[in-house]
Amino acid sequence: MGAQIRSMRRIAAGAVAATMLLAGCGGGLGSEAQTVEGPVKIGLLVPQSGVYKALGDDMKNAWELYLDQNDGQLGGREVETILADEGEEASTGQAAAERLVNRENVLAVTGVVSSATMNGVADMFESSQIPLVGSNASPTTLTDVEYIWRTSYVNDEPGKALGEYVANEVDGSVYMLAADYQAGIDEVEGFKETFEPAGGDTADEVYTPFPTTTNYQPFLAKMRQSGAKAAFTFYAGGAAVDFVKQFEAFGLDSQVDLYSAGFLTEGGVLEAQGAAAEGVLTSMNYNHDLDNEINKEFVAAYEEAYGKKPTTFAMASYDAAKVIDMAIEEAGDDLTSTTLNEAIAGLGDIDSPRGTWHFNDMGTPVQMWYLREVQKVDGGYANVVIDELGTLG
Amino acid sequence: MRRLAGVGLLVLLLALPWMINPYAISTVTRILVIGLLAISVNLLTGVTGLPTLGQSAYFGIGAYTGAIVSTTLTDVGPVQMLIAAVAATVAAAVTGPVAMRARGVSFLMITLAIGEIAYVAARRLDITHGTDGYAGIPPVVPLPGLPALRLEGLVYYYVLGGFLLVFALVMLLLRSPFGLALRGLRDNESRLRAVGYPTSRFGVAIYCIAGGIAGVAGSLWTSAQQFVAPGDMGFSVAALALLAVVIGGLGSMWGSVVGAGLVVLTQDYIGGYLAGYGTLLLGILFVLVVYLLPRGIAGLSLPKKVGA
Amino acid sequence: MLGWFDANVVSMIDGVAYGLLLFTLAVGLSLIFGMMDVLNLAHGTLYLIGAYAAYALSDGSWLGLLLALVVGVLVGVAGGGVLAALTQPLAQRGHLDQALLTLGIAFIASDIFSKIFGSEVLPISVPSQVAGSVTVFGQVYPVYRLLFIAIAGGLALMVYLLFERSSLGALVRATVADRDMVRASGVDTRVVMFGVFAFGAALAALGGVLGAPILAPGPSVDETVLVLSLVVIVVGGLGSVTGALLGALLIGQVQTLGVALMPVYAPFLIFGAMLLVLAWRPQGLVSLVGRS
Numbered sequence: 001m002g003a004q005i006r007s008m009r010r011i012a013a014g015a016v017a018a019t020m021l022l023a024g025c026g027g028g029l030g031s032e033a034q035t036v037e038g039p040v041k042i043g044l045l046v047p048q049s050g051v052y053k054a055l056g057d058d059m060k061n062a063w064e065l066y067l068d069q070n071d072g073q074l075g076g077r078e079v080e081t082i083l084a085d086e087g088e089e090a091s092t093g094q095a096a097a098e099r100l101v102n103r104e105n106v107l108a109v110t111g112v113v114s115s116a117t118m119n120g121v122a123d124m125f126e127s128s129q130i131p132l133v134g135s136n137a138s139p140t141t142l143t144d145v146e147y148i149w150r151t152s153y154v155n156d157e158p159g160k161a162l163g164e165y166v167a168n169e170v171d172g173s174v175y176m177l178a179a180d181y182q183a184g185i186d187e188v189e190g191f192k193e194t195f196e197p198a199g200g201d202t203a204d205e206v207y208t209p210f211p212t213t214t215n216y217q218p219f220l221a222k223m224r225q226s227g228a229k230a231a232f233t234f235y236a237g238g239a240a241v242d243f244v245k246q247f248e249a250f251g252l253d254s255q256v257d258l259y260s261a262g263f264l265t266e267g268g269v270l271e272a273q274g275a276a277a278e279g280v281l282t283s284m285n286y287n288h289d290l291d292n293e294i295n296k297e298f299v300a301a302y303e304e305a306y307g308k309k310p311t312t313f314a315m316a317s318y319d320a321a322k323v324i325d326m327a328i329e330e331a332g333d334d335l336t337s338t339t340l341n342e343a344i345a346g347l348g349d350i351d352s353p354r355g356t357w358h359f360n361d362m363g364t365p366v367q368m369w370y371l372r373e374v375q376k377v378d379g380g381y382a383n384v385v386i387d388e389l390g391t392l393g
Numbered sequence: 394m395r396r397l398a399g400v401g402l403l404v405l406l407l408a409l410p411w412m413i414n415p416y417a418i419s420t421v422t423r424i425l426v427i428g429l430l431a432i433s434v435n436l437l438t439g440v441t442g443l444p445t446l447g448q449s450a451y452f453g454i455g456a457y458t459g460a461i462v463s464t465t466l467t468d469v470g471p472v473q474m475l476i477a478a479v480a481a482t483v484a485a486a487v488t489g490p491v492a493m494r495a496r497g498v499s500f501l502m503i504t505l506a507i508g509e510i511a512y513v514a515a516r517r518l519d520i521t522h523g524t525d526g527y528a529g530i531p532p533v534v535p536l537p538g539l540p541a542l543r544l545e546g547l548v549y550y551y552v553l554g555g556f557l558l559v560f561a562l563v564m565l566l567l568r569s570p571f572g573l574a575l576r577g578l579r580d581n582e583s584r585l586r587a588v589g590y591p592t593s594r595f596g597v598a599i600y601c602i603a604g605g606i607a608g609v610a611g612s613l614w615t616s617a618q619q620f621v622a623p624g625d626m627g628f629s630v631a632a633l634a635l636l637a638v639v640i641g642g643l644g645s646m647w648g649s650v651v652g653a654g655l656v657v658l659t660q661d662y663i664g665g666y667l668a669g670y671g672t673l674l675l676g677i678l679f680v681l682v683v684y685l686l687p688r689g690i691a692g693l694s695l696p697k698k699v700g701a
Numbered sequence: 702m703l704g705w706f707d708a709n710v711v712s713m714i715d716g717v718a719y720g721l722l723l724f725t726l727a728v729g730l731s732l733i734f735g736m737m738d739v740l741n742l743a744h745g746t747l748y749l750i751g752a753y754a755a756y757a758l759s760d761g762s763w764l765g766l767l768l769a770l771v772v773g774v775l776v777g778v779a780g781g782g783v784l785a786a787l788t789q790p791l792a793q794r795g796h797l798d799q800a801l802l803t804l805g806i807a808f809i810a811s812d813i814f815s816k817i818f819g820s821e822v823l824p825i826s827v828p829s830q831v832a833g834s835v836t837v838f839g840q841v842y843p844v845y846r847l848l849f850i851a852i853a854g855g856l857a858l859m860v861y862l863l864f865e866r867s868s869l870g871a872l873v874r875a876t877v878a879d880r881d882m883v884r885a886s887g888v889d890t891r892v893v894m895f896g897v898f899a900f901g902a903a904l905a906a907l908g909g910v911l912g913a914p915i916l917a918p919g920p921s922v923d924e925t926v927l928v929l930s931l932v933v934i935v936v937g938g939l940g941s942v943t944g945a946l947l948g949a950l951l952i953g954q955v956q957t958l959g960v961a962l963m964p965v966y967a968p969f970l971i972f973g974a975m976l977l978v979l980a981w982r983p984q985g986l987v988s989l990v991g992r993s
Contacts, residue, residue: 048669051920053820085669089624090526092671095420095661102416102545116526120620123528127543139525180968181516181524209513209968212925214916217715218961224840225708238822238919249834251841272824444797491976495983498740498796502935503979505928506972513968628924632804639801673812679805683791683798 036107036335039078042324043100043109050088051211051237052113054268055313059111059135061306062314066321069301074321075328077335082106086117093117094124101128107337108133110320115139115155115182122148131341133323135316138364140186147341149363151323152316153285154393155183156190158261161283161369161389162232163194166259172229173203175256177219179235180207187234187261195232203228211239216246224252231256236263241272248276257281265374265383267311277374277381285367286312286354287385295353309382310353319352326350357393366393406553410546422549422617424657425556428650429610430630431637432563433603438635439643440567441599442579446631447492447504450511451481451604453626455611457515460527460621468541470533470551474612481608482601489600493593496582508631515623526622533616552613559609563646566602575599576644633660633675640682642689651690711840712961713954718846720953721853722915725908726926727933728860728945729901735877735940736897739788740796742803743780744930745923746810747902750777751909752825752918753818759910761826769910777906778899785898807923815920822919845914852911857946860904864942873897877940932971936978938985947986951978 044063046056063081072079082104084096093114100106101124109125110133112118118137125132125147134150142148166174176191178184184207192202203226208219223231231252235243240263247253253276262284265277288299288309298318302310310318323344328335330343349356357367371387410418430452437443455477462473492503515521522528532541535551542548566572574595577585586592615621624630637656641648659678660671667674686692730744754773759765784803791798826832831844864870876883876893884890909918916922929952937948955974960967982988 049671049815049820051820053669053815053920085671087671089627089629090620090622091423091618091625092661094618094620095423098416098419102419103414116524116622116624119526119528120618120622123619141525141528183524185523206964208964211921212968214925215715215719215956218712218957219964221708221712221840221961222964238917241822241824241917249841249843251834251836268821272822274824438797444800491980495979498734498939499935499979499983502931503976505931506976509972510969517968628928635797636801636804639797643797670812672808676805676808676810676812679801679808683802683805687794687798 034336035333036077039080040074040328040335041080041082041104041106042074043082043084043097043104043106043111045084045086045093045096045100045109045111047087047113048083048085052086052088054237055113055136056086056111058267058311058314059113059317062302062310062317063110063321065302065305066318066325068305070325074325075331077328086111086113088114090114090116090120094120097121097124101125101130106130107335108324108340110135110317110324112137118142118148128337129341130337131344133320133344135320136313139182140189143362145363149323149344149359151319151365152312153367154362154364155186156193157285157369157392158263158283159187159190159192159232159234160194161392162259162261162371163191163196163200164198165371165387165389166191166230166232167195167198167200170200170230170257173201173227174259175203175223175226175228175231176205177223177231177233178207179210179213179239181210183236184210184234188232191232208239213239214242216243217250220246220250220252224250224255228256231258233258233260233264235260236266237269240264240269244269244273244280245276253279259283262312262372262383265372267308267313270374270381270383274381278376280374282372282374282383283369283389284312284372284383285365285369286315287370287372287383289382289385290354290370292353292355294351298353315353319350319354322350322352323347360393364393366391410549415545418545418549419617420657420661422545422552423614423661424650424654425552426610426614426617427634427637427657428653429556429559429613430607430634431641431649431653432560432646433606433610434634435638435641435644435646435649436563436575436599436603436606438638439645439649440572440579441575441596442582443496443596444501444635445504446501446628446635447488447507447511448603448607448634449626449628449631450488450508451485451607452611452614452630453511453515453621453623454484455481455608456615456621456625457521457527457611458608459612459615460530461520463530463533463615468531468534469537470535470555470612470616473533473616474555474609477612478605478608481611482605484608485601485604486597489597489604493596493600505628505631508626508628512623512627515626521621521623524623526620528620530615530619530621532619548617552617555609555613559606560646563606567646571595571598636679640678640686640689642686642691645689645691648689648691655690707839709958709961710838711842712958714837714842714850715846716954716957717950718850718853718915718953719956720950721850721857722908722912723929723933723953724857724946724949725853725904725912727930727937727949728942729904730930731934731937731939731941731945732864732873732877732897733901734934736873737785737788737894738796739898740800740803741784741788742800742927743784743807743810744905745925745927746807747777747780747905748909748912748926749810749814749918749923750780751906751911752913752916752922753814753823753909754906755825755910755913756818756823756918759826759913761829761832763828765826766828766910770907773906773910774903777909778903780906781899781902782895784902785895807927811920811923814918818918820920822917825913825917827914849911849915853908856904856907861942861946929971932975934985936975936985938987941985941987944985944987951986 046059086093108131112134113136115137132148136152138150138154176188178188258280260282262282327343331339349358357365360366369389370385371389372383373386375384434448437445458477458480459473462476488507516524532543534541633656637652638649641652659674751773755769758769827845831848834841834843933948933952938944955970959970
């Protein structure tokens with residue numbers, strides 16, 4: 001009997017302790033939009049663990065760089081960045097976003113790498129009327145939103161940008177091979193949208209299990225057998241490294257021209273691929289060798305701070321900071337999440353390392369896309385812009 | 394004394410939305426749902442002696458069924474729960490006989506295979522909207538005619554209701570002759586069979602019941618999150634549910650819920666403040682629990698084993 | 702018939718390479734489970750030890766590779782010893798507790814690896830003489846994989862002979878079958894068990910060093926390796942070297958030839974194959990060869 005009483009008391013004590021742990025500022029019935037005076041809180045929702053950590057680091061670095069360059073201020077206000085780990089799954093991303101909005105009461109949130117997470121949190125940002133200035137994820141289905149902005153692109157645009165060019169350049173059929181998840185499917189759909197009307201000839205359309213595929217030999221064998229003259233692919237991260245290296249190791253590079261969405265050779269993966277990546281042609285909305293003043297300063301500052309050249313992921317995060325900076329300034333003294341969102345909607349051209357761009361009605365950028373080739377540069381390999389693919393958005 | 398503590402806990406659970414902020418309340422909601430999933434795992438692992446990594450499959454089937462029903466048929470919660478339970482139970486009935494041919498590690502691997510196949514199917518099918526997840530789920534309506542629940546506190550009450558209902562049913566089950574027979578299955582199956590019990594039929598029966606419970610939990614998840622993604626039914630969910638059961642103490646249902654709470658808190662909450670250390674903390678939690686709590690948290694309330 | 706063969710023979714060769722890689726990984730896990738009844742979910746971590754050693758030390762020269770081998774195997778054996786020591790107190794407590802403990806260790810190790818080596822997939826340099834490709838049956842194939850087949854094949858043969866044909870192997874097999882009997886005959890079974898644990902860990906780490914150019918180290922690779930090893934030993938039959946070899950070769954073919962033949966079903970193939978084998982032979986493939 002005594003043991004039972006002791007254990008029950010222990011449970012009760014644990015429950016009270018847990019409640020106190022969870023208790024924060026009270027008021028669980030939603031908050032009124034209150035004018036923010038003085039310092040502002042911005043949530044930075046990026047992966048800090050798991051397979052997307054490298055992207056999360058790029059985005060965090062660029063965000064912090066922008067703040068450093070502006071004395072820790074955006075729009076003249078002191079900024080407190082609240083970092084939250086998006087994790088790998090939508091459930092962790094949702095929980096982290098809820099923490100930022102409901103407990104930390106941030107003014108706005110930026111970041112988000114996973115499209116599933118963005119879909120999962122969209123409703124919450126719309127109903128809480130808090131702007132999400134996304135700097136990476138961009139599902140193609142997120143078209144009718146008021147509070148969700150993306151400074152990156154839409155998931156099918158890298159493919160869309162390449163389709164016509166490849167149709168014109170390649171004298172033969174094109175084999176489409178992509179990672180089997182929504183981003184891969186979107187890229188191929190985007191590619192076909194401009195490839196087929198331009199008279200392109202499709203050899204086959206195959207998706208490789210993701211993220212479990214590490215051995216591409218069977219797929220490359222089929223690609224060879226199809227007799228295609230070129231391939232359009234989408235891979236990112238570790239899969240990109242495996243694919244490009246095996247593409248060369250199994251001799252496909254002498255037979256098939258490799259085109260891809262730019263993620264195939266973006267950032268750290270290019271280093272891991274080394275010589276195998278030479279000659280790969282990709283489409284991207286940014287490259288570190290773009291010839292404009294803002295980019296030159298950005299690249300120099302980023303390299304000095306972090307020891308490597310910025311990627312498109314870093315650039316988009318940098319621009320997100322700029323967007324919030326310009327919008328807070330516009331909103332002036334009457335700064336709430338709602339007025340901030342209106343200010344973002346009213347922004348015109350944004351001067352960025354990628355060139356000049358602006359938001360369209362769906363909240364995504366209208367921007368120039370570039371064709372890049374991997375070339376040997378200064379003893380290493382780098383993406384070099386060789387052509388412009390046109391404006392999308 | 395036990396009953397008094399139970400009533401006290403119930404009062405605390407009912408009063409919770411008035412005491413803590415919306416984020417904390419939605420965390421508790423998640424804990425209740427994962428706790429229910431852990432209970433379904435416990436029914437197989439702790440009570441019947443069948444360690445499983447496949448309950449996430451039925452959880453996912455329940456979650457997606459709830460999502461599909463909510464966008465095509467009705468947004469009345471209990472209806473979604475019922476249809477989800479049926480779908481999950483049917484899936485369990487189809488896959489159960491395959492799994493029940495094996496025991497021990499082979500059973501574990503078969504359930505792992507079931508879980509992985511379901512996960513891959515969720516990623517590829519059009520009906521589940523693929524890897525970007527199923528969005529656009531309307532807020533749940535608790536009973537026909539009542540308004541939809543939009544506040545986190547109200548959604549919590551809805552989930553709490555579903556949780557308590559299933560919990561009570563499970564307790565009844567465990568006290569029944571069937572429940573006792575299950576424990577016989579765990580302790581000595583061949584002897585039980587020798588005295589004439591239809592052990593394989595019992596095995597499939599509990600497999601279906603556990604599947605149905607996981608399905609209900611899945612439907613509650615969908616109502617709470619208003620979003621389902623394939624990651625909600627992957628290997629890590631199955632593994633964490635199993636580990637929640639072991640942490641809580643095999644066979645103890647409230648232990649499973651506490652275990653689930655510990656895992657969810659460690660991962661979402663504390664891992665959120667120490668961004669990027671979630672995995673490390675979970676690992677440390679597991680190691681500590683194994684060494685310090687040999688019979689799980691529930692084992693703390695049991696008298697020390699004599700001589701062992 | 703010949704046309705089909707022509708198109709797929711290279712996939713089959715690749716399947717052998719992959720299968721032998723899986724064998725080096727899985728055989729240790731199978732023996733550890735069969736011998737000590739320990740479900741070691743930190744097995745993937747042992748692979749990573751070898752793979753990261755290859756990244757850190759293998760710089761394109763044969764000496765670097767040798768160094769990576771030595772260091773990788775030593776650290777792997779040490780890791781195996783640590784795991785054996787940590788699971789020793791749990792000997793009576795059943796598989797779930799061991800699973801919980803070893804999974805916790807795997808999580809901690811995975812986090813430490815990410816902090817040291819970062820979270821990107823890392824490039825592995827192989828000695829330059831074997832870094833190129835040759836033409837095999839009319840198709841281009843990496844030299845390193847052919848070398849790997851030779852080395853891992855030799856290793857598999859050695860392990861097989863050791864366990865199935867030597868008296869030491871007989872001792873180990875006896876301990877798997879009936880520990881108490883062996884102890885009654887005067888042998889200290891704890892030494893045997895620790896030895897097997899260390900040997901299994903060494904093989905996994907060795908597989909990591911040699912296999913890193915094929916399966917590079919990264920954040921979730923330990924989970925991939927663990928799941929593949931578990932599938933292999935369940936398909937092959939727990940506790941048996943022959944079983945591990947049969948299972949590994951089968952799964953290797955499923956992952957290469959199988960994917961080439963049925964790319965649409967690729968993600969389902971490995972578990973589908975496992976379910977089929979278990980439905981047909983619940984004890985695993987080794988029961989076909991007459992051993993239990």
